[in-house]
Amino acid sequence: MRRGRLFSAALIAVGCELFLLAACHKAQLPGGLAKLKPCRSPGIEEKLLCGKFTVFENRETRAGRRIDLNVLVLPAFDQKTKAEPLFDLAGGPGAASTDAARFYATEGKEYRRRRDVVLVDQRGTGKSNPLSVPRKKTPQYYLR
Structure with missing residues (x-):
């Protein structure tokens, strides 16, 4: 009988440990985003989280050149009852999502009551492998 209780207790302990390990695994962010670091952004007093998310330049081949996408996170105010x-994502050509950080730090604070706000500069915008055109070579330059 004593062995039965000991076996049951060990089985329950192993089950709890496996459950906790599974929960921790789910909490990890993809592609190294767990390496987000505290940072600052101009005009915003509070601490933010910044990092890079590395992706393949050509998602279909899943091979070849990789580029870094710039990520900025404004944490939720209520960390205990956080939602998704x-x-x-910024619309329009050339717009960087991280430019919206000031909005979510001021007028848009309500969005952060229970949610982290994640801003990702899409490829070619902001600090995500930007495509910069020298001022001398504007679209008008190529029309000559």
């Missing part, structure tokens, strides 16, 4: 994060 809000991802804001």
Whole structure:
């Protein structure tokens, strides 16, 4: 009988440990985003989290050149009852999502009551492998 209790207790302990390990695994962020570091952004007093998310330049081949996408996270105010994060992707050509950080730090604070706001500069914008055209070579330059 004593062996039965000991075996049951060990089985329960192993089960709890496996459950906790599974929960920790799910909490990890993809592609090294767990390496986000505290940072600052101009005009924002609070601490933010910044990092890079490395992706293949050609997603279909999943091979070849890789580029870094710039990521900025404005943490939720209520960390205990957090909901799924809000991802804001900028529209329009050349717009960087991270430029919206000041909005979410001021007028848009309500969005962060229970959600982290994640801003990702899409490839070619902001600090995500930007495509910069020298001022001398504007579209008008090529029309000559």
